[in-house]
Amino acid sequence: MDELRLTGDGSHTLYSPEYGQTYHSRFGAIEESRHVFVQGVRLEELLKRNETVTLLEIGFGTGLNFWLSARPFLTGNRRLNYRAVEARLLPGETFSRLNHARLLGLEEPFGAFLRWRAGIGPADNREYHFRYDTISLGLFHGEARRADYGEETFHAIYLDAFSPDCNPEPWAEDYLKRLYRSLKPGGLLATYSSRRSVREALTACGFCVEKRPGSRGKREILSAYKP
Ligand SMILES: C[S@@+](CC[C@H](N)C(=O)[O-])C[C@H]1O[C@@H](n2cnc3c(N)ncnc32)[C@H](O)[C@@H]1O
Incomplete structure (x- = not known):
């Protein structure tokens, strides 16, 4: 059972x-x-583009990346189409203990999300859809490798699995190649990992990889661009 912790x-x-x-x-x-x-x-x-923004996240986890990304869409008139994969969708009870929605002022959509979550069972490699106002979430509940990502589907990708030493599958080159194909030309993939093996695998897939300064406690992170 995952344990709740307060961060800085x-x-x-x-x-x-x-x-x-x-x-x-x-x-x-x-x-x-x-x-x-x-x-x-x-x-x-x-957000400035006159089109629906399509994002893909590998590792939905607490949903924090989703809510942070959704917030500007909920207050504006742009539409967000967010796709995420998650092998172990957290129980509703765990989601409801997190303070993210309260800190972001998103209690109402989060309440709707919790009601939606209550209708989803164990991982079955199927996609479930949550819609609220201008945002739609397609959540593939299962193993990331089993999901279909299509070709040039997404404007951007968040690669947020656990680190490669304990969670190697989503960082493997053949899998990253599928993510590359699913990204639109000119799109960016962001990840917190800056390790050499990840940089090299992304480069081998065709990405132009750049190091960026990390957030507090982390020297460098990566941003990968699809030409
Ligand atoms: C670092 S956490 C994600 C944090 C998340 N983005 C958030 O904002 O809370 C990594 C997540 O990836 C999921 N995961 C790891 N390997 C996976 C796989 N092969 N397929 C699908 N999900 C996976 C884990 O279950 C976990 O929820």
Whole structure:
């Protein structure tokens, strides 16, 4: 059972005894998520386009990246189509203990999400749809490799599995190649990992990989561009 922990910016994260890791940086879950992912794929620029924004996340976890990304869409008139994969969707009870929605002022959509979550059973490699106002979430509940990502589907990708040493599958080159194909040309993939093996695998897939300064407690992170 994952354990609730408070991080440096006052937002919650979870510790997974199975992976021996927390879901976010202990220095600040919201701070990290905003810096690494939302800013990493330049969501603000995507929002200025006159089209539905399509994002893919590998590792939905607490849903923090989803809610942070959804917030500007809920207050504006742009539409967000968010697709996520998650092998172990957290129980509703665990979601409801997290303080993210309260800190982000999203209690109402989060309440709707919890009611939707209550209708989903164990992982079955199927996609479930949650819709609220201008946002839609397609959540593939199962093993990431079993999902179909299509070709040039997404404007941007968040790669947020646990680290490669304890969670190697989503970092394998053949899998990253599928993510590359699913990204639109000009799209960005953001990840918190800056390790050499990840950089090399992304480069081998065709990405132009750039190091960026990390959020508190992390020197470097990666942003990968599809030419
Ligand atoms: C670091 S946590 C994700 C944090 C999340 N993005 C958030 O904002 O809370 C990694 C997540 O990836 C999921 N995961 C790991 N390997 C997976 C796989 N092969 N297929 C699907 N999900 C996977 C884990 O269950 C976990 O929820």
